[in-house]
Amino acid sequence: MKTNLTAGVIGLGVGESHIIGYDSHASCSVTKLCDLSKDVLKSVGCRHPEKQLTSKPDDIICDPDIDIVSIASYDDYHKDQVIASLLNGKHVFVEKPLCLDNKELTSIVKIMRKNRFLKVSSNLILRMCPRFIELRKRIKSGELGQIFHMESSYDYGRLQKLTDGWRGQISNYSVTLGGGIHLIDLLSWISGEKFHEVFAYGNDLSTRGSSFSGNSLTSAILKSASGCTTIITSNFGSVAPHHHKLAVYGTNGTFEQSLSTASYFSSREQSVTPEKADAPYPGAQKGDLINDFVESIIKKTQPNINAQEVIDSMSVALAIDESIKCNSPQLVKYQNLDD
Secondary structure: OOOOOEEEEOOOOOOOHHHHHHHHHEEEEEEEEOOOHHHHHHHHHHHHHOOOEEEEOOHHOOOOOEEEEEEEHHHHHHHHHHHHHOOOOOOOOOOOOOOHHHHHHHHHHHHHHHOOOOOOEEEEEHHHHHHHHHHHHHHHHHOOOOEEEEEEEOOOOOOOOOOOHHHHOOOOOOOOOOOHHHHEEEEEEHHHOOEEEEEEEOOOOOOOOOOOOOOOOOEHHHHHHOOEEEEEEEOOOOOOOEEEEEEEOOOOOEEEOOOOOEEEOOOOOOOOEEEEEEOOOOOOOOOHHHHHHHHHHHHHHOOOHHHHHHHHHHHHHHHHHHHHHHHOOOOOOOOOOOO
8 A cells, every 4th residue: 555645736726725735744745736837837836846847737647656636727628637647547636627518527437437446536625614514414413304495606706717717718618517516516415415407597697798608607406306406506797705605494494604694593483593603614725625635545445525426516517507508407417437
């Protein structure tokens, strides 16, 4: 069992937090950094000396001395880099989304099935938020009773990243894959619900007339086998700081979070004061899942977010976008690694 691992990071925007995550683990270190921008590469390299620098992703992916490839490149590069990394025997930690469409997802799943000993995870960081960890514990304990409805909104608060940044340069960029997938993973995780059918709409009202040509908002209602209904909105046009609205309705209690407050309600009577949710939010950094990912490789266990869960969240997100495209309900087409 190998206990000292080496990692390479591709993409040094959010990828810089990956460097910190790996280097903070006693049995792992980052040896190579890659970015297409020479200026970014130089700047980040100065903050992390003694790392090898390259502008060629293959210098990391094909390096026999690297065990883990951490992918934080542009979304439309993910599929090819994930597949190439797996084919070169690397464990893969990738920023969301894993890929951009069902065809790409199928091609990745085929490679995963042939390389089950390799770990794959994605940076769905909301699972590390202390407030949501507490909410999950309360739901699992039965405190809220039977969950019958959930509502959420990924309010991005960074519209310029659509209209002026690289996202706007990707054909048919999906705000569901770019943002809402966090809520898909979170709500499935905290509730234990698996979404089976979706119906969704989208619009471009907040970005119409800009360089961005896709939907800047998508909103979907999802149905679970238990009968629980869920609404997930990816709202990139929201005029508010970045945050996650969330409401979970159970037969014995309700949790509600907005930008300014979060509370647990145990009564329908206005005279009963709700309990303030004091657990920190967001309370997590971008690289906080990486320590667990490294541990899962060393100990040959499942990471906090395993490959099947990454695939499942992708399947739901892609069904939402397909529903908008077809203007009809869509069954979620899950792909199982054990098939």
